[in-house]
Amino acid sequence: MKKLAEQLCPGVQFMSMIEPKFKTSNLFIIMMLPAEPEKYAALSLAKNILLNSCAKYPSVSAMSEKMQDLYGASVSSSVGIIGNTWQVDFSASVISDRYALEGEKLCLETADLLLECLLHPNAENHAFNQTAFCTEQQEMLDNIESEINNKRSYAMKRAKEIIFQGEVNAYPIYGSREEVLALTPEQVYAAYQELLQKAQILIYYVGTEAVPELPEMFRKAFSGRTVQDLAFYAPSPCKSESAMIKEKLDVRQCQLIMAFKISETEQEVLRLCSLMFGGAPFSLLFSNVREKMSLCYYCSSMVLYGKNTMLVSSGVSPENIEKTRLAILDQLELLKTGQFDEKLLTDAKRYLINALRLSGDTPSSCITEEFECFIRKDHAGLEERIAICEKITKEDIIRTACALKQDSIYILEQEDNA
């Protein structure tokens, strides 16, 4: 793969990754600002309006028709928080020009369309179009209402409100129902204009061949900005006493979420520690809590980068909640006291290295890999990262496990009459 990175102008970086094996051209524009929870609702609504219509294609059906003309190009957006940084990404994927049936320049056309959406939105008089605004506002309200449909992600969202109490990560990324209802087309437009002027921007292109026009297009589009410093690493302070929240819902299966925090750690060690604990099918949680004790179908752990937080989630029967909670703590104790085979560490390293090497095989994983390097301010190549992983010792794992403190427990229980 041929990579080329350039600073287009202050606050705007562009990277192209040329990989002839792919069959698509992919563009990914990430805009980042310091996270301010009171702006989440407006910015989320703006990003929804932006990709469903624009000045040139001013209705959902006109925009959808254009996408179909581009051989079903997909254009999507998402929002998230990393550390104390809010980010929105706008991505587009289209088949490579060599597959176009009539010789169309699909990559350039798609880049044009994406920029049309971002720079010439469906707006007039400093406000988003009323119809587009109302449709998307209702959509967001529906999405907020439907968060409850997926019990696992609903439980995780509720758990984060406790785990990160008082931090920017505790707030719902789409804002609250009340905040969304209170928004006006003018406010949302103003929030978007601020994003356009102040965001740090990263642009990734992954395609089969270089498109020399792209850097200039993006330079023109995004020049003249004043950007702010961003914090991607913002460890979450551990509560002095572990918090426990229980909530009831009409469910067949209860959700148990436990959060553990660590004040300082090397990210690769924490990642490996979590993998050994509950991040793989050979981990302690999988082998013991699921396979040996048959307590659940899933019981797994993951690390939230930038927050020094490890989350464990499991779906269990009401009568097994306490037993599962204790079993999870027992597995962590095994790591803390070093009661595990060296083989577990070796297997976890192999698993992690395998996953790292897979990252060059899809356009999205190429972009994710580069973006992770950016937020870590770590431009070590793949082989260097593998070497770092190889050097991690059993003592490193024990030290990290010992430093993990329980912060919160969230339980979604069955209603009494369920």
Added chain:
Amino acid sequence: MKKRIIETITAPGGGQNCQHIKHASGLDIYIMEMPDYHSAYALFGTKYGSVNTMFRLNGEEDFAQVPEGIAHFLEHKLFENEDCGTFEKYAATGAIANAYTSFDRTAYLFMCSENFAPSLEILLDFVQHPYFTQETVDKEQGIIAQEIRMNQDEPGWKLFFNSLKSMYHHHPVRIDIAGTEESISQINADLLYRCYHTFYNLHNMVLSIAGNVHTEEILEICDRLLIPAKDQKLEEVFPEEPYEVLQHECEAIAPVGVPMFSIDFKLKPKTGAEQLRAELLCQLVMDTLFSMSSPICQSWLEEGLINFSFGADAPFTGNGYFSVGVGGESRNPREVRERVFHVLQEAKKNGFDQKAFERTRRERYGTMIRSMNSVESNASMMLDCYMCKILPFSPIAVLSELTYEEAYQFLCEEIDIDNSVLSVVHAEGDSL
């Protein structure tokens, strides 16, 4: 070297090809070499899913009837060996392994960036060497019971299965893939062995591999590890299924936000190439009429009748079943149904927008090309084609042949608004 027939199958346009090998053991093997990729993805699948509940082998007098959910249970148990668990073996190669069971198939898979050969050896070994004891079967009941409960808390799952139960009178597609807590309690080691020896016969199975692999290396491993099987002339029975749906409406109450709905049309099932053509036509017709590029759907969106979750689902097909649905979220699902019926009736009477049809076809072509970007989707595509008894890449070739006239004929002859089900999941207290 053992005798084998290797056939090369090339995608339209010549950009990609794969090898099909009929192995001496009875197994069909598909391999797509993708030398520029780092990874490899392998699937070892059998034509055995939740619908295969009644069967017999050549020479057996009676048909066996087995508990619901047994194919899925077997998938879980096959990961256990006499000496250690399969995941422990994979841990030594670094491969990411998993398995899935659907209505008509079970597949075991792994993905890796190194140690492909030992990972393939593990796959071929554990799938061919079952080890079930009553003790381990009992232990699995708790894990699968939790999986069943997890699915029951999933409103989309509830919506889908309620619809199937309303469409189908007798066909086992109406039963949950994982069965019920009651049905899995009837499963024992002997039953698992019986199902295993019936369906995990290499004549009923496929190995599909894509990525940075070498055909000769794979075939050497296959020659060494595949245990030749005798074709047992498996006979499966499906109860006779009427054309008509069982009931036209069903609803369930669950904690959901906006009510979820699905309007599903029961169609006449087909097989092989005929089914592929029907599926593509069905998808094109429904996407043309019910995508967001349709001004009618946009007007429904703007008046708040539907939201962006609305759209046509991919056709749902298999041995003896074929349906297609339009669904999403709405506070007035019955009104959506009336309007969907109206659109279909008008389209049958007056035809539909030919330009929109061509745009939808172009979109589908793009989707097919995009899916060839990854090793996983290529390996899955070859497995799907084997299961559907069609050649790899044939969907893309058939897509280019389809005409508006055929699509219109399909709509008029196959999609029947009187043979549909409205399935709704809503919260307690919601009035529909």
